[in-house]
Amino acid sequence: MPLLDRGNEEFSDSVQRNNWHHKSGRLSRLLTALVDLQDNPGDRAKLHYLHKRMWRWWQKNPDETIKRGARWNDLLKEVRATANAGGVHLVVPGDTDGDTAARAFVMGVRPQLDAFKVFACGDAFMNTTIRDGVPDYQTGFASCINPPKREEVRARSLGLQGTSRGAASPFDSKIDEERQWKSTQFRMIENRVRGDQAGICVTFAKAAGHVLTATRDEGPRVEIVSYDNHVYVLVNRTGDLAGGWRIPNGWINDPAILIVDPWAASMGYECIYEGYRTYPYKGMVDNLLLVARWGPGED
Numbered sequence: 001m002p003l004l005d006r007g008n009e010e011f012s013d014s015v016q017r018n019n020w021h022h023k024s025g026r027l028s029r030l031l032t033a034l035v036d037l038q039d040n041p042g043d044r045a046k047l048h049y050l051h052k053r054m055w056r057w058w059q060k061n062p063d064e065t066i067k068r069g070a071r072w073n074d075l076l077k078e079v080r081a082t083a084n085a086g087g088v089h090l091v092v093p094g095d096t097d098g099d100t101a102a103r104a105f106v107m108g109v110r111p112q113l114d115a116f117k118v119f120a121c122g123d124a125f126m127n128t129t130i131r132d133g134v135p136d137y138q139t140g141f142a143s144c145i146n147p148p149k150r151e152e153v154r155a156r157s158l159g160l161q162g163t164s165r166g167a168a169s170p171f172d173s174k175i176d177e178e179r180q181w182k183s184t185q186f187r188m189i190e191n192r193v194r195g196d197q198a199g200i201c202v203t204f205a206k207a208a209g210h211v212l213t214a215t216r217d218e219g220p221r222v223e224i225v226s227y228d229n230h231v232y233v234l235v236n237r238t239g240d241l242a243g244g245w246r247i248p249n250g251w252i253n254d255p256a257i258l259i260v261d262p263w264a265a266s267m268g269y270e271c272i273y274e275g276y277r278t279y280p281y282k283g284m285v286d287n288l289l290l291v292a293r294w295g296p297g298e299d
Contacts, residue, residue, distance in 0.1 A: 003071070004078050006038045011075050015068040024064055026057040034075075044088050048218040051079050051090045088217065102220040102236035105212070106258050106272060112211045113271045116262035120156035120198035122166025124267060144281065149268025156198075156266075166198030173202050175226075179245060181294040186210035204262035205231040205291075208271075212260065213294045223247070224291040227284040231291065232261040247288040252276040 003011045012031055015023075030053040037046045054076060058065050065072060083090050106113075128140030135142050137150060145153045160166050172189055176182060190207035193199040199207065205224050212222050212235065220236040225247055234251065235258040242248045251257060255275040264280060265271035273279045 002078055003075050004034075004038060004041065004082060006041070008038065011071050014071040017068065024057070024061050026053070026061055027064060027068070029053050030057050041082075042086075044086065044217050047079065047083060047086075047088060048090065051083070052218075054079070055092055091218065102256060102258060103274065105216070105219045106235055106260065109211050110272065113208060113260060113262065114265070115194075116199075116204060116208070116265040116271055118156075118197070119193070119204075119262075119266050120160050120166055120196075121153060121263065121266035122157075122160060122168070122198050122200045124153055124157045144264075144267050146268030146280070153266070153268050160198055165196040166200060166203075168200050168203050172206070175291050179290050179292050181209075181213070181292050183210065183214070187214065199262070199266070201229075201231045201263035202226075204266065205233055208233050208260050208262050209292065209294065219295055222294040224293075225288040226291050227286070227288050230263070230281065230284045232259060232263065234258070234288075235260060241290060245290045247290060249286050251288075252285055 001008050001010070011034060015027060015031070030050070033046070033050040033053040037043065037050045040046050054072065058069070058072065080090065082088075124141055124145060125135055126141045128142040129136040135154065137143060137145065137147070142150075171185075186206045187210050189203050190210045193203050193207040209222060209224050212233070213219070221234075221238070223234045223237060225232060225234055234247070237247070237251050237254070237257050239248065239251075253276075255277070257275060259273040259276070259279050260271060261269075261273070261279075261281075262271050269280050270278075276282070276285065279285070
């Protein structure tokens with residue numbers, strides 16, 4: 001009976017020892033991924049995830065794999081055969097440099113992301129003092145506009161007056177309780193943002209999330225995150241969450257993380273940032289709330 005058949009517990013039985021022996025978290029996640037694929041045999045993402053979990057266990061827990069991995073090669077053969085039959089390309093973690101791979105993942109869709117630079121920002125002048133038609137750029141969201149780009153951003157903003165372009169709905173801002181990735185919703189938001197050539201941070205971020213993931217079967221972790229009144233995207237963050245769906249603040253010390261912020265692009269800055277160092281909104285990085293996650297979970 002194939003190990004990937006629904007209900008087959010032969011691999012699970014092969015890695016079990018006495019009940020009092022500790023089982024690593026990586027092995028537990030591998031077994032969960034196996035059952036998940038057995039229950040959803042045609043799911044390409046689950047196949048990728050099981051393959052990754054197998055290699056993470058093999059690479060990171062060598063002593064445990066020596067003692068419990070007697071059927072590892074058998075399972076790997078089945079996973080590879082399933083991938084070949086379905087035209088799925090599997091990547092062994094560590095075969096390419098992770099930082100380079102994450103950068104390539106983002107830069108592969110850079111033209112689509114950079115297109116947001118010429119879109120209007122629907123809330124660029126929220127809470128901004130305007131006297132005689134002249135904005136005070138030290139107040140409200142206008143203080144977030146790149147100074148050399150103020151006139152461009154202002155002109156695009158004025159073009160929204162009297163229209164509903166760029167406006168968000170409660171549907172756009174809704175957060176799934178389990179932080180699941182809502183591909184259909186994000187695709188609809190991206191289509192509207194591109195049609196309007198305008199948006200606000202939450203619609204821009206979800207549109208970017210769809211751009212980054214729509215044509216990919218696997219890649220680095222992609223997270224839409226929220227800071228109080230701003231939303232953007234982190235790519236390639238590793239590690240777990242803090243309590244309450246919060247991102248641990250130490251993420252800013254990891255230069256391998258990429259920030260994708262189309263709202264910043266619409267405000268005259270870049271859309272893509274390689275690490276925190278060049279990100280213009282340094283006051284919007286602490287106590288981030290996870291909105292949605294795509295890709296790998298825990299390491």
